[in-house]
Amino acid sequence: MLKKEKSDVKNPTRRDFLTTATGAVAGAGLVGACWPFIQSMNPTMDVLSKATTEVDLGVIKPGESKTVEWQGKPVFILHRTDKQIDEMRASNGGKDPIEDEKRVDVPNWLVVVGLCTHLGCVPSRKEEGWLCPCHGSVYDNSGRILKGPAPTNLERPPYQFLSESKILIGNNKV
Amino acid sequence: MNKLVAWIDQRFPLTQFVKQELTEYPTPRNLSYLWNFGSLAALVLVLQVITGIFLAMHYKADAKLAFDSVEHIMRDVNYGWLIRYMHSTGASAFFIVIYIHMARTLYYGSFRKPRELMWWSGQGLLILLMATAFMGYLLPWGQMSYWGAQVITNLFRATPFIGDQVVIWLRGDFSVGDATLTRFFALHYLFPFIIIAAVGFHMVALHYVKSSNPSGINLQAKDNIPFHPYYTIKDFFGFGVFLIIYFVFVFYSPNTFIEADNYIPADPLQTPAHIVPEWYFLPFYAILRAIPDLFGGVVAMALSIIIFAVLPYLDRSKIPGGARYRPFYRLLFVVFSIDVVVLSYVGAKPPEGGLILVGQIATFMYFALFTALPAISIYEEKWLRRRGLPPEVEELITAEENQRDIREGKTQS
Ligand code: FES
Numbered sequence: 156m157l158k159k160e161k162s163d164v165k166n167p168t169r170r171d172f173l174t175t176a177t178g179a180v181a182g183a184g185l186v187g188a189c190w191p192f193i194q195s196m197n198p199t200m201d202v203l204s205k206a207t208t209e210v211d212l213g214v215i216k217p218g219e220s221k222t223v224e225w226q227g228k229p230v231f232i233l234h235r236t237d238k239q240i241d242e243m244r245a246s247n248g249g250k251d252p253i254e255d256e257k258r259v260d261v262p263n264w265l266v267v268v269g270l271c272t273h274l275g276c277v278p279s280r281k282e283e284g285w286l287c288p289c290h291g292s293v294y295d296n297s298g299r300i301l302k303g304p305a306p307t308n309l310e311r312p313p314y315q316f317l318s319e320s321k322i323l324i325g326n327n328k329v
Numbered sequence: 330m331n332k333l334v335a336w337i338d339q340r341f342p343l344t345q346f347v348k349q350e351l352t353e354y355p356t357p358r359n360l361s362y363l364w365n366f367g368s369l370a371a372l373v374l375v376l377q378v379i380t381g382i383f384l385a386m387h388y389k390a391d392a393k394l395a396f397d398s399v400e401h402i403m404r405d406v407n408y409g410w411l412i413r414y415m416h417s418t419g420a421s422a423f424f425i426v427i428y429i430h431m432a433r434t435l436y437y438g439s440f441r442k443p444r445e446l447m448w449w450s451g452q453g454l455l456i457l458l459m460a461t462a463f464m465g466y467l468l469p470w471g472q473m474s475y476w477g478a479q480v481i482t483n484l485f486r487a488t489p490f491i492g493d494q495v496v497i498w499l500r501g502d503f504s505v506g507d508a509t510l511t512r513f514f515a516l517h518y519l520f521p522f523i524i525i526a527a528v529g530f531h532m533v534a535l536h537y538v539k540s541s542n543p544s545g546i547n548l549q550a551k552d553n554i555p556f557h558p559y560y561t562i563k564d565f566f567g568f569g570v571f572l573i574i575y576f577v578f579v580f581y582s583p584n585t586f587i588e589a590d591n592y593i594p595a596d597p598l599q600t601p602a603h604i605v606p607e608w609y610f611l612p613f614y615a616i617l618r619a620i621p622d623l624f625g626g627v628v629a630m631a632l633s634i635i636i637f638a639v640l641p642y643l644d645r646s647k648i649p650g651g652a653r654y655r656p657f658y659r660l661l662f663v664v665f666s667i668d669v670v671v672l673s674y675v676g677a678k679p680p681e682g683g684l685i686l687v688g689q690i691a692t693f694m695y696f697a698l699f700t701a702l703p704a705i706s707i708y709e710e711k712w713l714r715r716r717g718l719p720p721e722v723e724e725l726i727t728a729e730e731n732q733r734d735i736r737e738g739k740t741q742s
Contacts, residue, residue: 193498196512202502222598226503229598269598270504273623275483276476276600288602289480290618290680304621 202226207325209317212264220280222269225324229269229277230312231285231298232322235262239296248299251307258297258311266322267298268312273305285309350536355553356560357542363437364540365567366430371528372568373423378521380416388468390514392507395470396594414583420462421586422575424609427455436662438644438651439541445641447538450531452637454524459610461520464513466607467505471591476604478505478513484617487627504597545650546725605677612669615676619685619692629692636699643699646706647726648713657709661698668694 208225210232215221220233235243240262243255259265269277271287278285284295292303299308314324337343387406389398402409431451434440440448467478482499486492501508542548554560578585586608590601606614616633620626644658652659668691675688718726 196501197498198502199508202506202508224598227506227597228504274480275504276480276604277598279600288600289604304618304623304626306623 207323210322210324212320212322217263222277223324225268225312230324231265231267231269231280231309233265233267233296235265235296243295243297246295246297248295248297248308249301251300253299253308255297258299258308260314260316264322265296265298266312266314266324267309269309271305272300272307272309273303278309350556351561352555352557354536354556355550356540356556357548358552358554358559359542359544359548360540360560360563361543362563362567363429363433364542365564366426366433367535368564369426369567369571370423370430372571373419373426374521374524374528377416377419377423378525380412380419381518381521383412384416385518388514390468390511392470392510392595395468395510399469411579414579417587418575418578418583420465421607421609422571422578423458424462426571427458428609431455432666434541435640435665436652436659437541437543438545438649438655438658440641441545441644441649441651442641443538444534444541447531447534448641449638450527450534452634454527454531456634457520457524457527461517461524462607462609464517464520467510467513468517469591470510470595471588472593472595472599472601473588473591473604475505475595475597476600477606478509480604481606482509484627484630487624506597543653545653546722603679608673608677611674611676612672613676615672615688616692616695618676618680619688629696633695636696640699640702643702644706645703646710647729648710648718648722649725655706655709655713657705657712661702661705664694665698668698 206226208223208230210221210223212232212234215232215234217234217236218239220231222229222231224230240255243258247254255262258267269285271278271289271292273287273290273292276287276289278287278292278294284293284301285298286293287303287305290304292305293301294305294309295301297308298311300306312324313326314322316322334344338345384402387398387402387409389395399413402413404410406412434448434451463477463481467474482496482505485495485499488495497503499509500506501512539547588605590604593601605611613630613633617626617630620629646655646658648655652662671687671691672695675684675691678684680688
């Protein structure tokens with residue numbers, strides 16, 4: 156008893172150090188222990204393995220569009236006519252301006268994620284582009300936002316042409 | 330029996346507890362029926378937990394099975410239709426009861442000192458209730474369920490820097506999917522128990538500060554009556570009236586609160602032409618949409634719920650109580666109520682034409698009323714004083730001030 160008191164009096168910071176060190180180790184351990192649980196809520200391996208989609212373009216006639224599923228999201232593939240291409244080349248979009256050239260790899264084929272960039276509804280196809288039923292965002296035939304609450308253009312998914320008439324949407328790695 | 334009670338009393342304060350919190354618990358004698366809604370909320374909570382547990386015995390939380398399992402409950406399970414309609418109607422009933430409970434608190438100023446912790450825990454309960462209702466709504470896996478969850482989880486994109494990752498993490502998938510459904514089910518089952526714990530806190534605080542009452546002042550001991558039998562009987566009467574109305578909906582109009590589109594199985598590639606949230610989210614949804622910017626909208630919506638927390642500090646009047654004896658405060662309350670109704674209407678309609686502007690004005694009003702409260706309450710006090718306060722109120726205020734001076738050690742004498 157006496158000895159302990161003495162050492163406390165002599166060296167009070169020693170105890171502070173021990174308390175802080177214990178607290179720090181326990182705290183770090185707790186935070187570390189959370190990590191696997193937080194990670195377990197991220198997409199699982201089987202979800203990630205469905206990360207690419209192959210699409211045959213042959214069936215889409217000029218002027219038509221097709222909706223395919225990629226990572227559970229709709230992707231719009233629009234086979235644009237020459238007239239539509241000319242129209243799109245002539246404009247620069249709206250709120251989020253960008254040239255049409257940067258929106259496509261091959262001018263005839265527009266590939267965009269079919270989720271409104273506002274809150275994620277699926278816009279419906281109109282002659283001049285797409286109209287979001289939820290809060291009325293309007294997109295043109297280049298997937299660019301013209302008006303409405305959506306902040307940005309329809310997103311361009313990563314894709315590559317496997318052949319003239321086949322594309323692969325998504326990266327092989329995620 | 331008496332022996333058993335005596336045996337327990339030696340080991341656990343049973344008799345003492347019953348006496349203190351029930352048979353001798355002092356309750357103001359002037360409570361109106363508006364004070365029934367707390368116990369009503371507890372009743373609905375119990376109903377929801379019980380019906381929910383029985384539903385969970387037949388429900389399958391799997392994107393491929395969920396929709397059919399709900400239909401299975403409705404058609405094949407004995408009395409499944411009853412249990413399911415009680416649960417779905419109960420969700421709406423819960424919000425009606427809670428909103429009336431809150432409106433009463435606002436009107437009579439029950440949130441004011443010393444009941445701030447009751448007010449805040451109640452607000453926490455509201456947020457928990459909203460989260461539980463929102464997650465439960467996904468479980469039937471209909472079109473409205475799916476797109477409601479899609480839109481609301483998307484709100485988290487407004488998180489700075491890591492927005493996209495947060496959304497994917499919440500969903501466990503790139504869009505709402507099987508993983509989302511399973512975790513919503515797990516949490517929908519968990520949250521009610523957190524709610525029960527929070528209700529416990531709410532009750533402990535209540536039994537410490539005691540019930541408020543329509544007069545807005547703390548009554549003297551002689552104006553209190555024991556909770557049992559006077560208020561047990563009154564609460565039970567309230568239960569009876571509530572259950573009649575509730576079962577009219579359950580039996581005769583159970584689909585009043587269910588969107589027709591939710592009888593279409595979820596389709597990730599097709600948004601319904603017009604999506605609306607459940608009625609109890611409409612005002613907040615209208616505020617979200619009023620701001621033409623994702624981040625701003627989310628912040629405004631969050632603020633519209635959190636802002637209630639500062640009310641006890643915004644009300645700067647020294648006049649005790651709420652709207653009953655304070656004409657300006659009453660006016661604010663009425664305008665606020667109308668504003669919330671307008672917002673609900675706007676939230677239910679597609680955002681077109683003039684309605685967008687109406688929504689923006691109503692949103693502005695919503696926040697303006699809170700902001701104006703300090704100035705108005707101070708002015709109101711001056712105005713009331715000029716017209717002469719009843720001497721009793723005068724006395725109360727001085728007593729209150731003296732007490733504070735003593736606490737702060739500023740006694741002049
Ligand atoms: S989700 Fe498309 S406009 Fe809001």
